Amino acid sequence: MELQTIEWRNNKIKLIDQTRLPDKLEYVYIDNLKSLWQAIKKMKVRGAPALGAAAAWGVYLGAKDIKAKNFSEFSRKLDKISAYIASCRPTARNLFWGIERMCSAAVRNKNKPIPDIKRILFKEAQDIIKEDKASCRRIGYYGARLIKNNDTILTICNAGALATIDYGTALGVIYRAGEEGKKPKVFSCETRPMLQGARLTAWELKHKGIDVTLICDSMAAALMRQNRIHKVITGADRISANGDAANKIGTYNLAVLARYHHIPFYIAAPGSTFDLGIKSGRDIPIEERDAAELTRLFFKNPVGPKGIKVFNPAFDVTPADFITAFITDRGVIRPPYAKNIPRVLGE
Amino acid sequence: MELQTIEWRNNKIKLIDQTRLPDKLEYVYIDNLKSLWQAIKKMKVRGAPALGAAAAWGVYLGAKDIKAKNFSEFSRKLDKISAYIASCRPTARNLFWGIERMCSAAVRNKNKPIPDIKRILFKEAQDIIKEDKASCRRIGYYGARLIKNNDTILTICNAGALATIDYGTALGVIYRAGEEGKKPKVFSCETRPMLQGARLTAWELKHKGIDVTLICDSMAAALMRQNRIHKVITGADRISANGDAANKIGTYNLAVLARYHHIPFYIAAPGSTFDLGIKSGRDIPIEERDAAELTRLFFKNPVGPKGIKVFNPAFDVTPADFITAFITDRGVIRPPYAKNIPRVLGE
Numbered sequence: 001m002e003l004q005t006i007e008w009r010n011n012k013i014k015l016i017d018q019t020r021l022p023d024k025l026e027y028v029y030i031d032n033l034k035s036l037w038q039a040i041k042k043m044k045v046r047g048a049p050a051l052g053a054a055a056a057w058g059v060y061l062g063a064k065d066i067k068a069k070n071f072s073e074f075s076r077k078l079d080k081i082s083a084y085i086a087s088c089r090p091t092a093r094n095l096f097w098g099i100e101r102m103c104s105a106a107v108r109n110k111n112k113p114i115p116d117i118k119r120i121l122f123k124e125a126q127d128i129i130k131e132d133k134a135s136c137r138r139i140g141y142y143g144a145r146l147i148k149n150n151d152t153i154l155t156i157c158n159a160g161a162l163a164t165i166d167y168g169t170a171l172g173v174i175y176r177a178g179e180e181g182k183k184p185k186v187f188s189c190e191t192r193p194m195l196q197g198a199r200l201t202a203w204e205l206k207h208k209g210i211d212v213t214l215i216c217d218s219m220a221a222a223l224m225r226q227n228r229i230h231k232v233i234t235g236a237d238r239i240s241a242n243g244d245a246a247n248k249i250g251t252y253n254l255a256v257l258a259r260y261h262h263i264p265f266y267i268a269a270p271g272s273t274f275d276l277g278i279k280s281g282r283d284i285p286i287e288e289r290d291a292a293e294l295t296r297l298f299f300k301n302p303v304g305p306k307g308i309k310v311f312n313p314a315f316d317v318t319p320a321d322f323i324t325a326f327i328t329d330r331g332v333i334r335p336p337y338a339k340n341i342p343r344v345l346g347e
Numbered sequence: 348m349e350l351q352t353i354e355w356r357n358n359k360i361k362l363i364d365q366t367r368l369p370d371k372l373e374y375v376y377i378d379n380l381k382s383l384w385q386a387i388k389k390m391k392v393r394g395a396p397a398l399g400a401a402a403a404w405g406v407y408l409g410a411k412d413i414k415a416k417n418f419s420e421f422s423r424k425l426d427k428i429s430a431y432i433a434s435c436r437p438t439a440r441n442l443f444w445g446i447e448r449m450c451s452a453a454v455r456n457k458n459k460p461i462p463d464i465k466r467i468l469f470k471e472a473q474d475i476i477k478e479d480k481a482s483c484r485r486i487g488y489y490g491a492r493l494i495k496n497n498d499t500i501l502t503i504c505n506a507g508a509l510a511t512i513d514y515g516t517a518l519g520v521i522y523r524a525g526e527e528g529k530k531p532k533v534f535s536c537e538t539r540p541m542l543q544g545a546r547l548t549a550w551e552l553k554h555k556g557i558d559v560t561l562i563c564d565s566m567a568a569a570l571m572r573q574n575r576i577h578k579v580i581t582g583a584d585r586i587s588a589n590g591d592a593a594n595k596i597g598t599y600n601l602a603v604l605a606r607y608h609h610i611p612f613y614i615a616a617p618g619s620t621f622d623l624g625i626k627s628g629r630d631i632p633i634e635e636r637d638a639a640e641l642t643r644l645f646f647k648n649p650v651g652p653k654g655i656k657v658f659n660p661a662f663d664v665t666p667a668d669f670i671t672a673f674i675t676d677r678g679v680i681r682p683p684y685a686k687n688i689p690r691v692l693g694e
Binding site (some may be wrong): 022023117156171187189190191192193196198199202206207211212213214215216217218219220221222223225249250252253255257259260295297300301302303304305306307308309310311312313316317 | 363369370458503534536537538539540542545546549553554559561562563564565566567568570572578596597600603604606607629641642644648649650651652653654655656657658659660663664679
C-alpha cells in the first residue's frame, strides 16, 4: 500500500477521507482550522496516532498565519489555536500529545524570530510524520515476535495504516508477521456504529493481501468458543500509567471474552498514546457521540424508531489486568504495568 | 399494542412485514407456499414462536387445496408441503414443531373424510395461535416474579410481540413486570446484522411505554462493568434436552459477559422451543446467512470492500451452565437441566 493517511501538500493538509472508504479513495485538502476541526469530528481522519499528526499539522496551519510582534503575542495566539483543536475530541491521548509537542517546540525556541519559529514548527510536524512511520515499524517488529505461523488474530476498529501515517499499530504487527512469512489470518470485527472494521480494516488488509474475514462484533464469542482465535490485538486511544486502556467501544467486550476463553489479549500502541499523567482508566474522559450513528445507518437509512433513547459511548476502558502485554515502539511491556510502563516509557 | 403478528384473514395468511419496521407498519397477505417460504427466508416473519404459527398456517394453506382420493394420497401431499416449509430455515425448533403438530392432527383423524381433516387442520392452526397467546402470558407471569422494582434488563434481538403472536417471551416478562408496576428499564442490543433490536424491540417497547435505550451489541460489556445491568433475558430458537440454547448470534457473547459480571442470565421460551430429541447444543444446526447482510447495510449502502470474506452465522449456542434459569410457560426451570427439563416438559 503506497498510501499515506496524512501529508502536507501545496500548503494544505492532505487527508484520505476515511468516511468514503471502501467505496472511494478520495482526499480532502484542508487549508483552515475550522475544516480540520470538522474533519476530525466527522472522522474523515481518525485513529489515535493519525490524530496526533493531524493535530500537529493543524497547529502549524494556524501558526503559519499568526501575525505577532513578539513571542508572547505569538504564544497567546498559538494557545488559542491549540485549545480550539483540542476541543474536538476528548479521548485520544495523541491529539493532545501532538499539540503539546508543537507548543513545546515553540517555547524551546522562543528567543528566535517568529518566522524561524514557524519554520521550526513545520519541521516538528514533519518529524512527527517521520517518527510515526518508524514507530509503527518498531511496533510491528516487536509484535511479530509474538505471532506464530498461521495464527488467527481478532481485531476491532482500525489500528492500521489508516489510523497512523502508513503502516499501523495492531495491523502493523500483522503486516510484519505477514512479511516474515507467518501467514497470519485475521477476523475483523465490523465495529459498530461507525464500521471502521468493515470499511477500513477489512479494506486495507485485503489490499495488502492478508487473509481477512469480516464478522459482526457479536460473533467474536462464538469464534472463540470454537477455538478459532489465537490472539486478540487492538490499538488504543489512551493508556493510563497503571495500564488501563481506552479504545473503541467493544474492546472491553473482547477483553472479557478473551480472558474467559484463555486467549492472549494484546494492545499495540506507540509511547505517545500513554498518558503517564493519568493514574487509572477512571480518569480518561469518554466521548459520547451522536445518537444518529445508531439510528440511521451511516446517516442514511433509518433503523431505530423515532425519538428512541440511545447510549453511544465511542470508547470503553479495558482494565490493565485483562491485557497480556502492550506492544509499543520501545518494546513489549508486561505486567506489573504500574512499575513497567513508567520504567520503559518514562523520562 | 393491539397488533397481531400473524393471523388468518380472507383465506390468506396476514403477516406484519417486519422488514419494514420501524419505518412503516405494513402487512403482507400470503396465499401460496412459495410466498410464505420467501417471507420466512427474508425474515418478514421471524422469531421462533411466530415461525411455529407461520409454519402451521403454511401447512393449512397447502392442505386446503389438496385434491386426494384417500388419506394415503392426502398424507403424501401433506408431507411434501411440510418438507418444503421445513427447508426454509434450519435452526428454530418451533418451525418444525408447528409442522409436526399439523401433521399429527391429520394422522390422528385419518379415518375422517378429507374435507373434515382440512377443517381440523384449520382449527389446529387456530389453536396454535390461541395457545401462543396464553403461553406468552404464562411466561410473563412466571418471569415477572424474578424481576425487582426498577430492574434494568438487557436483551438482544426480538423476543417480543413480533416474535410471537402478540405479547412475547423475554419481552412478555418485561411487559408483565411493567403491568405489575415494577417499572423495568431495558437496554436493547441493536443486534447486527439484521438489527432486530433496533428495528423491532426498541420499537415495540417504546410503543408499550417501557423505558428503553438502544445500544450497539459491543456496548453491553461496558454497561455491565458500570453495574447498570441487573438481568439479561433473551429468547431462544432451540433448546436441547441438556439446556444448551441456540439463539440469535451474540447471545453467547452476552452470556459470557453476564457470568463474568455476576449478572443472572435467563432464557424465556415456550415448551415448543425445547427439542428433547436433541441431546446437546452440538447437534443444533446453525444457519449461515448471506454475506450481504454485513457488507451492505440493509442491502442498500455498501460498507465492506468488494469480495470480502464474511462469516455470518445467524445463531450461536449458549451452553446450559451459563443459563441461570429457563422461564417457560410451565414454570421456571432451574439446574440441573438434564433432569429438570424432561421432568417439567416431558410427556
